[in-house]
Amino acid sequence: MSEKKFSKKHEWVSLDGDIATVGITKHATEMLGDIVFVEVPDAGKSIEKEGQAAVVESTKAASDVYSPISGEVTEGNKAIADDPGSVNGDPEGTSWFFKLKIKNKGELDSLMSKEEYDKFCKENPN
Amino acid sequence: MGVQKTALYDLHKSLGAKFVPFAGYEMPIQYKDGIVKEHISTRTHAGFFDVSHMGQFFLEGDETLVEALEKIIPSDLKSLKVNHSKYSFLLNDDGGIIDDLIVTKTKKGFCIILNAACKENDIKHISKFLDKNHKYLLNNDLSLIALQGPKSVEILEKLTPGVSQLKFMTGNYFSYDSERLYITRSGYTGEDGFEISISNKKVKNLIDFLMKNGVKPIGLGARDTLRLEAGLCLYGHDLNEKINPVEANLKWAIAKKRKEAGGFNGWSKIKNLLTNGSEKIRVGIKPEGKVIARENTKIFSSNGEEIGFVTSGTFGPSVNGPVAMGYVKSKFSEIGTSVQLEVRGKKYEGKVSELPFYKKSYVK
Numbered sequence: 429m430s431e432k433k434f435s436k437k438h439e440w441v442s443l444d445g446d447i448a449t450v451g452i453t454k455h456a457t458e459m460l461g462d463i464v465f466v467e468v469p470d471a472g473k474s475i476e477k478e479g480q481a482a483v484v485e486s487t488k489a490a491s492d493v494y495s496p497i498s499g500e501v502t503e504g505n506k507a508i509a510d511d512p513g514s515v516n517g518d519p520e521g522t523s524w525f526f527k528l529k530i531k532n533k534g535e536l537d538s539l540m541s542k543e544e545y546d547k548f549c550k551e552n553p554n
Numbered sequence: 555m556g557v558q559k560t561a562l563y564d565l566h567k568s569l570g571a572k573f574v575p576f577a578g579y580e581m582p583i584q585y586k587d588g589i590v591k592e593h594i595s596t597r598t599h600a601g602f603f604d605v606s607h608m609g610q611f612f613l614e615g616d617e618t619l620v621e622a623l624e625k626i627i628p629s630d631l632k633s634l635k636v637n638h639s640k641y642s643f644l645l646n647d648d649g650g651i652i653d654d655l656i657v658t659k660t661k662k663g664f665c666i667i668l669n670a671a672c673k674e675n676d677i678k679h680i681s682k683f684l685d686k687n688h689k690y691l692l693n694n695d696l697s698l699i700a701l702q703g704p705k706s707v708e709i710l711e712k713l714t715p716g717v718s719q720l721k722f723m724t725g726n727y728f729s730y731d732s733e734r735l736y737i738t739r740s741g742y743t744g745e746d747g748f749e750i751s752i753s754n755k756k757v758k759n760l761i762d763f764l765m766k767n768g769v770k771p772i773g774l775g776a777r778d779t780l781r782l783e784a785g786l787c788l789y790g791h792d793l794n795e796k797i798n799p800v801e802a803n804l805k806w807a808i809a810k811k812r813k814e815a816g817g818f819n820g821w822s823k824i825k826n827l828l829t830n831g832s833e834k835i836r837v838g839i840k841p842e843g844k845v846i847a848r849e850n851t852k853i854f855s856s857n858g859e860e861i862g863f864v865t866s867g868t869f870g871p872s873v874n875g876p877v878a879m880g881y882v883k884s885k886f887s888e889i890g891t892s893v894q895l896e897v898r899g900k901k902y903e904g905k906v907s908e909l910p911f912y913k914k915s916y917v918k
Binding site: 462467483486487490509512 | 589846
């Protein structure tokens with residue numbers, strides 16, 4: 429798998445061949461608080477870069493999860509839909525949201541590295 | 555007027571609170587533990603809530619004060635004993651709820667606890683019914699702390715011996731730290747607990763004592779999940795000026811004597827609704843599965859007719875699932891009625907459910 433890249437909307441993506449795995453960042457889960465509902469896309473769904481792809485809800489509010497890259501969904505992570513609280517535990521590991529077969533690897537170039545993302549979070553604490 | 559802060563603002567900050575603007579105040583929505591842990595620790599141990607933004611409104615006067623207040627509050631205030639409290643509301647001419655409140659009889663008159671967002675408007679409304687002999691004061695020198703949860707009584711008994719003798723919805727004065735506290739056995743969580751009125755100067759000492767005894771700070775977030783599991787209304791969401799007590803399924807809070815004798819705002823309308831029922835009524839809604847039906851979610855009957863809307867909805871940590879309440883056409887209000895909830899364009903199954911979602915344990 430490639431190193432993770434990060435979006436300004438607090439999603440991460442890592443690449444394995446032409447399959448991208450997408451999730452939300454630890455920082456995002458800390459802002460959201462206790463996660464109590466997750467909806468992930470079904471396989472076969474086409475999603476554009478920055479298009480709405482999934483839903484995450486905390487006790488406070490519902491938020492959309494956007495895809496940082498275009499592609500066709502190959503799998504949504506049913507495990508987190510069944511146990512939404514697990515996203516608070518391992519958001520950047522086992523609690524990924526969905527996998528996509530991507531079209532254009534170049535779309536990743538506009539995303540941030542880990543260092544850039546950490547800096548972005550510090551500068552935009554909310 | 556800028557943003558207001560309670561006397562405990564700095565303490566909340568030091569405890570890692572996240573703040574939100576609420577009714578003109580900067581209030582903690584949660585602390586470091588987060589809403590779910592705060593909720594559970596209130597249900598299993600005890601938590602304290604700074605509710606000093608709520609109005610502590612004191613009225614003094616003779617029997618004409620009782621008569622004046624009974625025009626806008628449908629409780630039997632004449633028979634209310636000193637130190638006894640009732641849940642009630644302020645009503646407008648049409649029987650709509652201007653605010654919901656707790657009224658307590660004092661030696662010289664009454665103390666009314668008003669919602670923070672409504673208090674200024676409430677006082678304007680109440681004062682229209684008062685005359686020169688009646689004195690009133692919104693006491694901003696007092697803080698209000700709710701101590702809630704099964705361990706509340708043994709902890710508070712150490713500080714103010716005798717509080718364990720209070721019954722639910724009664725209160726009394728207790729001395730502490732060379733001042734007089736007014737403590738009632740009441741709350742907004744479905745748990746046993748107390749609400750403590752204490753001067754802004756001494757409130758920090760009270761909190762130090764509670765925290766030394768393992769009481770956790772609880773924010774507005776968990777206050778909301780706790781009250782919704784307990785089936786209690788939140789003004790501005792489940793109640794407003796266009797909703798009357800019959801529609802709100804709160805007719806139990808209108809005194810029996812007053813239902814018959816009337817003499818309060820909106821009585822003719824309310825009397826008619828008491829006899830004939832209302833078009834719509836507040837019910838509990840239990841979504842199936844995990845989807846959360848939040849405020850303004852449309853409610854449909856099983857054959858697709860739009861029958862109402864959600865007024866409060868969240869995840870209930872003790873129920874371990876979503877809970878909601880809302881208004882439906884009365885013919886769909888029977889417990890167990892299947893409904894559909896439209897969330898993000900999709901329909902999800904749910905049922906009209908008994909309230910509370912979580913059983914109370916008040917000491918009567």
